[in-house]
Every structure is written in structure tokens, then in C-alpha cells.
Amino acid sequence: MAEILVLVDHVDGAVRKTTTELLTLARRAGEPAAVFLGSGIDAARETLGRFGATKVYVADAPELNDYLVAPAAEVLAQIAAQANPAAVLVPSTPDGKEIAARLAVKLESGLITDAVDVAADLTTTQSAFAGGYTVNARVTHGTPIITVKPNSATPEPAETSPAEENVSVSVSDAATKAKVVDRAARQATGRPELTEAAIVVSGGRGTGGDFSAVESLADALGAAVGASRAAVDSGWYPHSHQVGQTGQTVSPQLYIAAGISGAIQHRAGMQTSKTIVAIDKDPEAPIFAMADFGVVGDLHTVLPQATEEITKRKG
């Protein structure tokens, strides 16, 4: 069986959940082979094996850290040229998409982005036009390169002890033109990651700038916190939490929108959520048209009552 390369998404070796999802999808189509770029393999090895990586390619060099994506794309292309995989799966993150784009040109291969499913024959499923359409597509030329969104599969363990191959890195001058001079640490909020969470509670302009009721409900439900662009633009919540066309796309089991009217650009980021709940004081707010359950009322009284009720039920 041919290898399916999976680019590992990690922070200093802490493997993100999307990687275990990609390994699970890769197993349908071939032998999952993880590509681990950067430092921290000692922390990652166990997880990669547990989710079925039969092989791990490891490459580390300062250039991978010091420059934007281009060196990573070069190394991935080197590995692909040697491994001749049946496909390359890359997480649909900003970095992942830019790596995949460069890889498609390097390998003269077709590229599909933002897949939410990958079948055994490498047919993909994705959403189009703000979630209004479902599209099935296939790469017809070269090595299929597919970027896959978080929450696209349930990670299934499949214990292996992967063979490890160290790849020597040589990075060209062309790949070292965009230098990272500063990189903020990922903020630990103590809550689940927005794109990975099973439940998301989001606040909008209707919060009036006070997100405490949104955060308390999120914590009672073990949820991540999201925000509309109006809330982000007002400086009430960090941009990294924005849900929508120019923020994150989320597809949780449950999405709760509080004080968010439901503009098309917001819907683009949450339309495919399984269950949608809305709280808004305007009964005409468009968000209600797509809600499975809605409360017309003031979020500053409805949310705290809900939080209290949940805490009570949990005993």
C-alpha cells in the first residue's frame, strides 16, 4: 500500500488534535506516514504511533522556525519526491494552506482545500458558498494535495510502532526571504481550542463589551469562546476568536450565538454546526431563522440563568 503523508501540526512537539484526525482519514486510503517538522519529536512520537503512523519522517533545522512556510514546503516536497506518496494531507490552518499551495506548484499537482472528509479513493467533500453547498471533488493530476479542516473525523487509535527516518534539510535562498522576527506564544486560555471544540459559545455586539456571561456559560459547558467581528473590531475580544468569513470556521456539535444578528459573513463560519442556539433581544434577528432553538431576550439575564441551572444540574 502506498504511503499517505500527513503533515503534523504541533507546538514544540505537542501534537494538535487535527493531526490525529488526519492520520485516521489517511488510514482509509493507504499507510499513514507522519511528517514532523521542527523540534520536539520526543514529545510527539507516542501520539503519532498511537493513531496509526507507520512511519515518521523527522526534519529539523533553524530555517523551519526562522522563516515563514517556504522552508517547510521545500522539505515536504523533498520527502514527497522520495516517498512517492498516494496523497499528502495537510491541516487547513493558515500555515498549512500556504505550505500546500507552494507544494502544489513544486510537485505540479492538483490541490483541494478545506476538505471536511476524505474517502478511501481520495474523493473529498467540502462546503461552498458560506456552507450553502456541498461539493465532492477529486485531484486528477500529480500527487493529490488535500488540506483538511479540524473536526473532519473522529480520531481512532490504531497502535503502531512507527519507523523513524531523519531527513537532512537543505533550504534554498528563495525560501528564506520572509523572516520571522517575533512570534507571540500561543495563548493558553484554559478552554478548548475554538476550531476543535465540541461546543462553542459566541458573543457579539449585543454583549455591550462584557463577555463575562458568555465565558461563564462556556465554562459550565466545557466550551470554547467565539466572537463576532463587531465584538472583535470593538476591541472586546481577541481576533483569534473571531468566527466567520475572515475569522475561524467552526463546525461544532453545538453553537450558541448570544447577541449576534447572523450576518452572512458570520454564518459563513458556523453554518455547518450540528445544532445552533441563538439568544437575541430582537425577534427579527436573522440568526433565529437558522436556530434549532432560540430565546428572544436579554443575554445578560438569560445566559447567567442558564449557567446557574447547568451548575445546579451538575450538582
Place this chain on the structure above:
Amino acid sequence: MKIVALVKHVPDAAADRTFNEADHTTDRTNVDGILSELDEYAVEAALKIAESGDAEVVALTMGPDAALDAVKRALQMGADSGAHVADDALHGSDAVATSAVLAAAIQKIGDVDLILTGMASTDGGMSVVPAMLAERLGLAHVGFVGELNVEAGSVRARRDADVTETVEAALPAIVSVTDQINEPRYPSFKGIMAAKKKPVETWSLADLGVDAGTVGLAAAWTTVETVTKRPERTQGEIVTDEGDGGAKLVEFLAGQKFV
């Protein structure tokens, strides 16, 4: 300094967007087209740089005849000239082919110092053409830029991607910007009148030296097999808070096993 702003003509997201039944390409005739909103931020960023120094701004698009409207809008906002790659052979081109055509057009424009693009188109939304262009032209690319400074032959940018980064690159470079970077201007009446006299070049694939057999639907490296309209979400129960809204909400959540 010469800046190229890439502009895409897309079906208006506020309208009912759909696909052509015959070949699954985006329907660009039955839905009103506009300049992709996210490209307005790129045009605005280009104009800001031009205003604070000596720079010329060229708006470049590729697409059918109607795509010229995207260039016109950029000219009305204040770009100096336009270029439109139009060729029947382009219909159905994938991102890889699009990047090859745009790279050829940028080389034809010549002596370009900075290429500005939106972070994604509002129709296909792949976010990959800028990085592909960088790969083809051998240039630096900084994507997802929320703050940009251009000085003394280099760019310094805040990149809002997986984490926030500060990035430096020498010109020439490609920068794609987010909606955090500025507030795009509306064309003024004066701008609209002035745009009518601004030069726009129209190029065919032959003008760019691109083989028509390498672009279009037949040469695409991906194929769409099926397109299905997702059923409209239906409205569920909506209650009005009468002092028990929170409790009713939790009842619903418990019924769905979320609590």
C-alpha cells in the same frame, strides 16, 4: 515604486450564489458580480502606500469580460491604471493555472516592487493563489497581514495566522492582507469621473505567452464530481424570555444531551 493590486470579480455574497449545472463551475452570469470585498482591503493598502510616497498602483484581474468591473472599481478608488487578462480559454481554470497566468501578467507589467492581494476570494475562498504566485516568481510572501509598513526597500508586517508574528522581507514581495488592516474607502464622485480616463490594458493568453492548453476546465488538475445544495436550515422552537428563558434553554440542551 510600482505596486500591483490583484482584484477578483466575484458573485455578490448577498445574492443567491450557485454553480453552472453543465460543468460545476461558479455561475458568473446569473448572479450580480462585484469586486471581492476582501480585495478592497488590498487596494486600500496600496493607495495608502502610494499616498505616503511615490508609487504607482496597477489593478490586475483575470476573468471574463464582466471582470473588468473589478478593475474599474479599483480605478475609482484611486488606482492609476488597470490590466485585464481575458481569454475564453480561461473558463474553469483551477488555482494552479490561475497563479501561472497572473505570474505571467505580473512579469509583463514588469519592475513590480510589491504585489498586494486579499486574504482569500469571497467565492472560491481557497486562500492559495498568493503563495502559489510567490512560489512561481521566487518572491517572499507574507500572508494574513493585519498591519503593514513599507520602507527603504522592505516590508515589515504583522501576520495574524496560527499565532501573531512580526515578519520582515525585502522587496519585491507579495503581501496578502486581512480585513483588520484598514477601512477601504468608497469611490468619490471625483474618483468615479477620473477613473473613466485611466488606461486599462487587455491581454489575451497569447499576449502573455501562456499556452491555452495549460489552462481552463479541461486542463484543471482537480475535478468537481458533484455539487449539492445543502437543505436550508429550518427554524426550531423560538421562545420569548419571561423570566425563565435561561431555564428553558437548559431544558433544550438537556434534551439534546449537551448537559
